Amino acid sequence: MQVANKELKSVFSHNAVELDFSQVTHVDTAGLAWLFLLLEQAATHNCQLTFQGLPKKLDKLIELSGVQGLLPV
Template sequence: MALVTATMSDQGVLLLEGDLVFANVTAVLRDIEKQLPGKEALVIDLAQVGDVDSSGLALLLEVLERGRRLGISLKFRGLSDALLGIARLSNVEGLLPVDGPGSA
């Protein structure tokens, strides 16, 4: 299981890399929260995320809620078929705002 890293790119996109699974979501939520203050909008790129489970989906929904409370427009890029499948099964696929290439 690979730990998830959250790195801000030069283009202002938050890049997640690693496995977005139960063991990692608490730490990655803290990393993402550090990037939220002072932002009006943020794109989170998940193209380099490996394994994903339902807790990864829960993380994305929690990040959306926290962003909404702070008035930040959040979008996701590079959602995997596995993550989209979990979202579809959970009937929340329409809640995930997607942006640009690799947003499946």
């Protein structure tokens, strides 16, 4: 986990980061929670994080979770 945290700090050292999820084929609620964790970490480092190519399956999870409009796409 420390390696992952070190990598995230390196990525979030930029002013803005765009993550492309167009090759992701499966997503669940743990993945949705991870996206919000990434947003929190980016904000901690004053980095603007946006997501591109989020799987369509994620739309239903977002709706069921009541977090519509909270992900920067």
